[in-house]
Amino acid sequence: MNISKHFELVFWIAALTALACSTPSAHHHFSLCPLSNLGVSWCPGCGLGRSISCIFHGDLSQSFSYHWFGIPTLAILLHRIFILSKKYLVYF
Incomplete structure (x- = not known):
């Protein structure tokens, strides 16, 4: 798989x-x-990142x-x- 093509x-x-x-966590931690x-x-x-993380942990x-x-x-x-999977992974 070509990573640059599927970046x-x-x-x-x-x-x-x-x-x-x-x-x-809302507490300060290492962040970019x-x-x-x-x-x-x-x-x-x-x-938004914390919100999505909470969804994965089941806390809506x-x-x-x-x-x-x-x-x-x-x-x-x-x-x-x-959509990207259908476009690029159809050949596997």
């Missing part, structure tokens, strides 16, 4: 896998987010409290993975 598919699968394996590193307490990107109410768009975002990303 988007590999990226989304890896990102969702990382969120599924992570423990959502520049807003979080500057001490900003609420970042929409971080909230906490997911909604982190970011209201977590559930639709996960649905959009899963749909994108499905």
